[in-house]
Amino acid sequence: xxxxxxxxxxxxxxxxxxxxxxxxxxxxxxxxxxxxxxxxxxxxxxxxxxxxxxxxxxxxxxxxxxxxxxxxxxxxxxxxxxxxxxxxxxxxxxxxxxxxxxxxxxxxxxxxxxxxxxxxxxxxxxxxxxxxxxxxxxxxxxxxxxxxxxxxxxxxxx
Amino acid sequence: xxxxxxxxxxxxxxxxxxxxxxxxxxxxxxxxxxxxxxxxxxxxxxxxxxxxxxxxxxxxxxxxxxxxxxxxxxxxxxxxxxxxxxxxxxxxxxxxxxxxxxxxxxxxxxxxxxxxxxxxxxxxxxxxxxxxxxxxxxxxxxxxxxxxxxxxxxxxxxxxxxxxxxxxxxxxxxxxxxxxxxxxxxxxxxxxxxxxxxxxxxxxxxxxxxxxxxxxxxxxxxxxxxxxxxxxxxxxxxxxxxxxxxxxxxxxxxxxxxxxxxxxxxxxxxxxxxxxxxxxxxxxxxxxxxxxxxxxxxxxxxxxxxxxxxxxxxxxxxxxxxxxxxxxxxxxxxxxxxxxxxxxxxxxxxxxxxxxxxxxxxxxxxxxxxxxxxxxxxxxxxxxxxxxxxxxxxxxxxxxxxxxxxxxxxxxxxxxxxxxxxxxxxxxxxxxxxxxxxxxxxxxxxxxxxxxxxxxxxxxxxxxxxxxxxxxxxxxxxxxxxxxxxxxxxxxxxxxxxxxxxxxxxxxxxxxxxxxxxxxxxxxxxxxxxxxxxxxxxxxxxxxxxxxxxxxxxxxxxxxxxxxxxxxxxxxxxxxxxxxxxxxxxxxxxxxxxxxxxxxxxxxxxxxxxxxxxxxxxxxxxxxxxxxxxxxxxxxxxxxxxxxxxxxxxxxxxxxxxxxxxxxxxxxxxxxxxxxxxxxxxxxxxxxxxxxxxxxxxxxxxxxxxxxxxxxxxxxxx
Numbered sequence: 001x002x003x004x005x006x007x008x009x010x011x012x013x014x015x016x017x018x019x020x021x022x023x024x025x026x027x028x029x030x031x032x033x034x035x036x037x038x039x040x041x042x043x044x045x046x047x048x049x050x051x052x053x054x055x056x057x058x059x060x061x062x063x064x065x066x067x068x069x070x071x072x073x074x075x076x077x078x079x080x081x082x083x084x085x086x087x088x089x090x091x092x093x094x095x096x097x098x099x100x101x102x103x104x105x106x107x108x109x110x111x112x113x114x115x116x117x118x119x120x121x122x123x124x125x126x127x128x129x130x131x132x133x134x135x136x137x138x139x140x141x142x143x144x145x146x147x148x149x150x151x152x153x154x155x156x157x158x
Numbered sequence: 159x160x161x162x163x164x165x166x167x168x169x170x171x172x173x174x175x176x177x178x179x180x181x182x183x184x185x186x187x188x189x190x191x192x193x194x195x196x197x198x199x200x201x202x203x204x205x206x207x208x209x210x211x212x213x214x215x216x217x218x219x220x221x222x223x224x225x226x227x228x229x230x231x232x233x234x235x236x237x238x239x240x241x242x243x244x245x246x247x248x249x250x251x252x253x254x255x256x257x258x259x260x261x262x263x264x265x266x267x268x269x270x271x272x273x274x275x276x277x278x279x280x281x282x283x284x285x286x287x288x289x290x291x292x293x294x295x296x297x298x299x300x301x302x303x304x305x306x307x308x309x310x311x312x313x314x315x316x317x318x319x320x321x322x323x324x325x326x327x328x329x330x331x332x333x334x335x336x337x338x339x340x341x342x343x344x345x346x347x348x349x350x351x352x353x354x355x356x357x358x359x360x361x362x363x364x365x366x367x368x369x370x371x372x373x374x375x376x377x378x379x380x381x382x383x384x385x386x387x388x389x390x391x392x393x394x395x396x397x398x399x400x401x402x403x404x405x406x407x408x409x410x411x412x413x414x415x416x417x418x419x420x421x422x423x424x425x426x427x428x429x430x431x432x433x434x435x436x437x438x439x440x441x442x443x444x445x446x447x448x449x450x451x452x453x454x455x456x457x458x459x460x461x462x463x464x465x466x467x468x469x470x471x472x473x474x475x476x477x478x479x480x481x482x483x484x485x486x487x488x489x490x491x492x493x494x495x496x497x498x499x500x501x502x503x504x505x506x507x508x509x510x511x512x513x514x515x516x517x518x519x520x521x522x523x524x525x526x527x528x529x530x531x532x533x534x535x536x537x538x539x540x541x542x543x544x545x546x547x548x549x550x551x552x553x554x555x556x557x558x559x560x561x562x563x564x565x566x567x568x569x570x571x572x573x574x575x576x577x578x579x580x581x582x583x584x585x586x587x588x589x590x591x592x593x594x595x596x597x598x599x600x601x602x603x604x605x606x607x608x609x610x611x612x613x614x615x616x617x618x619x620x621x622x623x624x625x626x627x628x629x630x631x632x633x634x635x636x637x638x639x640x641x642x643x644x645x646x647x648x649x650x651x652x653x654x655x656x657x658x659x660x661x662x663x664x665x666x667x668x669x670x671x672x673x674x675x676x677x678x679x680x681x682x683x684x685x686x687x688x689x690x691x692x693x694x695x696x697x698x699x700x701x702x703x704x705x706x707x708x709x710x711x712x713x714x715x716x717x718x719x720x721x722x723x724x725x726x727x728x729x730x731x732x733x734x735x736x737x738x739x740x741x742x743x744x745x746x747x748x749x750x751x752x753x754x755x756x757x758x759x760x761x762x763x764x765x766x767x768x769x770x771x772x773x774x775x776x777x778x779x780x781x782x783x784x785x786x787x788x789x790x791x792x793x794x795x796x797x798x799x800x801x802x803x804x805x806x807x808x809x810x811x812x813x814x815x816x817x818x819x820x821x822x823x824x825x826x827x828x829x830x831x832x833x834x835x836x837x838x839x840x841x842x843x844x845x846x847x848x849x850x851x852x853x854x855x856x857x858x859x860x861x862x863x864x865x866x867x868x869x870x871x872x873x874x875x876x
Contacts, residue, residue, distance in 0.1 A: 016409070019429045027384060027427035032376040033369020035550070036428070037501050038582040042812035045501060073369035086367045093359065093778055096786055097226030098366030099501040099550030105367060124821035131812060133501050133551050134226045135789025137823040139782070 004065060006031070007075035017063025021055075022046045024062045025072060033073035033102050037131070044130030047103035047110075048072050054110040054126075073102035080152035082109045088147040096134035104130050108144050117148050202331035204293055204339050206259040207237060207286045214328025216243050216314065221253040221260035221268060222275040223522055224362055225552030226786070227841045228779035229275045231360045233283060235775055236276075239353045240287030240346060242311040243327070250361060252546040255524035265626060270522045271557045271668065272637075273742050273839025276775050280837050281345075288343040290334075297333035298325045348773075348834060355832075357778035362548065374520035374547045375579060377507045382575040383412060385568060386431040388438065389420040389588050392805035393664060394445040397421060405434040414438070415571045422568045424576060432581065447805040450663045452594075455802070456492070459596035459659055463490075463617040467655030468633035471643040474651030476602075479611025483602025487691060491599065491680045492866040495800040496592035496669050499815050502550020503585045504561040507577040508569035510535055515542045515566065516575075520549035522556040530559050534566040553790070554668030557625075558590045586815055587807040591800055592669030593618045594661070595638075595676045599684045602651075607692025609703070611651040614642055614680065619660045621667055633658060637668070641677035641740040641846070646710050647685065647703035663802060670790055671846035674740040679795075679867065682736035682850035687863060696735050696854065697723050709770050709835075710739055713747040716829055717768035721749035730754070731763065734854025738847040744771040744838030745831075748788075750851035751824075754859045758873030760796055762824040762852060767844065769828060772835030780840050781828045787844020788826055793817040795849035799868050 003012045006029070013028045025031040025048070034057055037045030041056040048057045049071040076082030085108050088094075095101050104127070111118055111126035118126070123144055132140070202210040209217040218237050224230040230250055238245055253260050253268075260268045263278045291311050298316035299306035302323060309318050314327045348354070365371040390396060402414040405423055410430025415422040423434035480486055507518040508531070515535045521527045524544050531542045549556055565578040580588070595618040602611035620635035629636055634656055642654050669675070689699035697718045704711040714737055718724075723733065731753045738746040751764040765788050774780055797816040801808045809815050849867060856873070857863050864872045 019427075023427050023429040027429070030378055031369075032372075032378070035373075035501070036375065036503065036579070038812050039432070040582075040811060040813075043501070043582075077368055089367045090359075090363055093363065093782060095226075095360065095363045095366045096228070096782060097224075097501065097549060097551045098362065098371055099373060101366055102369050128819045128821040131501065131817055131819060133499060133553070133790065133817065135786035135818070135823075136782075137789060137818070137820040138785055138826050140820060141823075 002062060002066060004062070004070060005068070006070045007072060015062050018061045020058050021048065021060045021062045021065050021070070022057035025057060031072055031074055035099055035102055037100065043100070044103040044107060045100050047106040047130065049106060049110055052110065052113055054107050073106060076106060076109050079109065081112045084147045084150045084152060085109045085112065085143070088143040088150065092139050092143045092146060094136050094139040094143050096136055100130060100132045104132065104140055108140070108147070111144065112147060118144065202290070202335040204290045204334070205286045207283060208241065208290045210290070210327050210331045212328055212331045214314065214326050216241070216248045216327065217251050218248050219251050219253045222279065223252070223270045223520070223524070223546060223549060225270070225520070225522065225549035225556065227783055228360055228776060229270065230362045231358055232276055232775045232779060233279060234361060235353045235358055236280060236283035237287040239351060240284045241291050243314045245353065245358055245361060247314050253524070255528040255544050257525045266628070268523065268525045269557070270552070271554060273841040273843070276837045277743065277839055280773070284345050285343060288345050289339060292340050292343045293334045293337050294327055294330045296337055297330040301325065301333065354775050355777070358776050360779070371548050373502050373550045374507070374518060375502055375505045375550065377518040377547070377577060379507065379509070379575040382507065382577055383424045383426065383572060384428045384431050385415070385422045385424040385576050385578045386428065386435050386581055387420050387422045387564065387568070387578060387584060388435055388440060389564070389584065390442055391587065392442065392444040392447050393662070394447050395419065396443045396445065398441045398443040401439040404437040404439070408433050408437060413572065415568050417567055420564060422578065424572055428579060444805055447663050450805050451803050452801045455594055455661045455663060456596070458661055459594060459617045462657045462659035463596050463598050463615060465657055467615050467617070467657035469653060470634050470639045470656050471652060471654040474611070476611045476613045476651040476653035479651035480600055480602035480613060483610055484605050485603040485691070486600065487603060487688060488598070488600040489684055489687060489865055491597040491683065493595050493676045493679060494798065494867060495594050495664060495666070496794055496798045497586050497589045497800050497809065497815055498551070498553045498555035498669060499586065499812070499817065500551025500553055500555050503582055504580040505578060506562045506565035507575060508565045509575035510566065510569045513537070513541060517542065517544045517562060517566070518547065519544070519562060520547045520556060521559065521562065522549070522552050523559060526559045527562045530563045531566045534563060535570065553670045554672065555589065557668050560590065560665070582812070583810045586810050589800070590665045590667035592672065592675070593621070593666040597676070597680045599680055601684070601688055603688060603691070607688070607694060609647070609649045609688055612645065612647070612649045613653050615655040615657060616642060616677070616680070617657040617659045619666050620658045621672070623658070625667065636741070638673040639677070640672070641674035641738070642681065644740050645681060646707045646737070646739050647700070648706050649703070663805065670787065671842040674738070674742070674842065675846040675849065678736065678738050678846045679849045679853065683853055683863070683865065686734070686850070686854045686857065690857070695724070700735070700737060707739070709745045710737060713745045713768040713770050713831060716831065717747035717749050717766050720768065720827060720829055721751070721764070721766035723749060727751065730859060732855045732857070732859025734851045734856070734858055736847050736850035736854060738843055740846070742839030742843055743836060744769065744840060744843050746843050746847045748847045748851040750848070750855040752852060752855040752859055754856055754873065758870055760852070760856060760869055760873065761822070762792055764825045765848070765851070766827045767829070767847065768831065769840070769843070770831035770833065771838035771840050772833060773837045774830065774832060775837065777830055780830060783840045784828045784844035785826050787842060788848050789818050789823060791845040791848025792852060794845070795852045795867060796870050797868050799871065
């Protein structure tokens with residue numbers, strides 16, 4: 001049995017340590033917001049945070065996540081940065097099919113947590129691992145900039 | 159297509175398509191109530207698209223599926239505009255499969271594709287909304303014993319104007335349900351539109367930014383197993399032998415299903431299934447395609463294009479015009495097989511019971527999905543239930559139902575529900591690919607450089623002969639020829655021919671833009687060649703040939719002006735232009751600005767695209783579709799290519815199926831021309847107009863004319 005800290009909660013799963021975190025989330029815990037896109041860390045659809053750092057869950061053995069804080073799309077809206085990223089996504093109508101957007105939002109939230117006012121180059125570097133076949137990239141870029149301009153709301157009772 | 163021909167389509171659709179327009183009201187209420195298990199008896203459902211409960215809940219039933227194109231907002235806008243409810247007051251529900259209720263009038267069955275939803279449902283859905291509103295107003299008027307003309311509806315409430323009395327739609331639902339459905343209703347004058355034409359917020363977005371949106375792959379059922387598959391790597395191949403002993407020993411693997419052309423590993427979770435798949439020792443009998451490669455396909459097409467085709471358009475005598483012209487120009491163009499690579503890999507969940515089959519998936523063709531499940535199981539259609547979901551990308555891939563057929567065959571061998579998920583590798587190597595097309599195009603040019611005769615012959619498969627046989631008439635595949643027969647340039651003699659040539663080495667089908675994507679590349683590249691040979695400006699040259707097409711001329715002027723056409727560029731950069739018109743009924747002009755490195759890498763810096771798609775329902779959706787279509791088009795133009803060796807697809811994942819990423823995406827400006835013309839399609843044109851604009855920009859930057867896609871391959875080998 002493996003105990004994980006996911007979105008602030010402790011979760012115990014029956015998994016071998018080499019099982020990728022993606023399938024632990026999706027198939028063992030029923031947390032389906034994190035998506036399967038390529039299975040080999042080429043597309044970013046499965047992006048989650050491990051202690052705030054964006055990681056590809058499809059190639060991360062769950063054993064390596066033990067003892068770290070895992071954050072997924074289901075809870076990113078509870079963070080001030082995640083909340084304003086989601087709002088910017090809504091304001092600019094970034095989404096089309098939406099399948100990659102969990103990963104895009106997780107990557108963007110991690111970027112803004114690290115670099116509050118990113119340049120275009122910062123955005124390129126942080127987001128180029130996330131593929132969107134619907135081609136929403138120009139809106140993703142604008143939404144990140146809008147989120148960067150938005151003051152974070154105070155997380156009352158946080 | 160103009161208003162008249164569109165109307166003809168609708169009429170024809172009503173006649174052949176199970177009577178969407180005519181038969182709709184007859185038994186719609188009973189059917190919807192039967193389809194919706196939760197619906198209470200006291201529900202007002204005047205047609206198959208609207209349900210209003212006595213609790214005031216307004217449910218709109220979505221027959222066209224949502225795959226990113228915004229149809230779950232534009233269809234509700236059409237209904238809500240006439241129903242007089244706000245978009246914030248409605249709930250959406252996926253429609254069940256039912257060709258009688260939900261056929262796309264253009265195809266005769268329930269299909270979402272070919273950029274048709276707004277075009278063909280613009281009037282029917284408004285009529286559905288107006289019918290419901292008329293009945294609710296009549297119910298209120300009867301309650302108050304007043305003239306319905308003295309009542310008005312707004313935001314789900316009917317008001318008697320002289321007295322100010324009000325009744326909500328919920329309060330009226332019971333009474334309205336007992337009224338006869340009116341045969342005729344009055345639609346709003348477009349000047350009174352409150353929703354149509356405004357940039358309404360998409361209704362599906364909130365669930366897509368917080369991870370709660372349900373795609374087919376997200377289905378979870380009690381006792382459900384997860385399976386992943388290896389189908390024959392060569393089309394037509396079979397399993398020769400299988401050793402599954404190592405796979406069965408993996409923890410979590412429950413069952414190996416061996417069918418003649420595919421092996422599935424059924425497990426507790428995808429990780430066990432994937433490990434099991436890797437541990438299988440399968441030997442394949444590759445069958446007749448075992449040795450084929452891309453070169454064989456090209457050879458077949460090159461021979462085919464030498465033979466006369468079926469004439470699809472003929473004006474004047476093009477052959478004589480070319481033979482007698484002072485200058486003759488000729489070229490061969492080729493476009494490769496392309497994979498869709500939708501972000502959500504193919505998947506389908508199925509539970510087969512002795513007397514029933516349930517399917518959960520994301521499909522552009524729900525009734526075809528239902529029919530294949532019925533055929534495989536031998537169950538009657540009404541015993542097959544299909545639950546649709548959001549689609550994680552369609553692009554034409556989910557117009558096919560091969561993955562449903564396969565999942566049902568596997569599920570027949572499994573006790574309980576099973577979710578079959580393809581790996582990305584399986585998805586790339588078992589796609590239904592955009593065909594390889596091979597075109598010959600020739601023109602006769604007069605002493606001033608003007609074309610006086612045009613001959614375009616294309617060779618490729620007839621997708622519609624397989625997919626929609628009724629649409630394949632007299633040897634003409636309207637899809638393969640789309641765009642080619644719509645050539646707008648004013649040339650006295652025009653001949654367009656189609657040589658049907660099937661290459662059974664890969665399954666081929668629809669890929670965002672299909673025929674138009676390839677034909678626009680050919681036409682707009684070749685017209686650019688003519689302009690260059692005449693030493694004329696590419697925009698001016700086109701403009702002079704568009705005297706009879708004012709809408710085309712207008713978008714060309716708009717794009718050229720906005721892009722700064724003719725203004726100097728930094729060294730090494732070039733601008734290219736292209737124009738698009740096709741059966742979608744939309745006019746587009748695009749200017750691309752590119753730089754090409756010494757090693758042949760193309761960087762697209764800027765795209766300006768002017769769009770006239772007639773009446774616009776949601777302008778922001780139009781812009782989004784064009785932006786996304788352009789990105790899809792750049793990926794295809796620069797890198798898109800699926801190749802074969804020994805009958806096997808050589809590409810497998812995003813390492814060798816290169817697609818555009820954010821750091822490679824140009825600045826994109828979309829300019830909308832607004833008018834009251836009939837709505838045109840917008841899902842695909844942005845893709846189709848892009849390859850030639852980029853290729854022409856490459857020519858402007860380098861002097862290299864690329865006649866074979868993808869561009870970077872050719873630039874590297876040039």
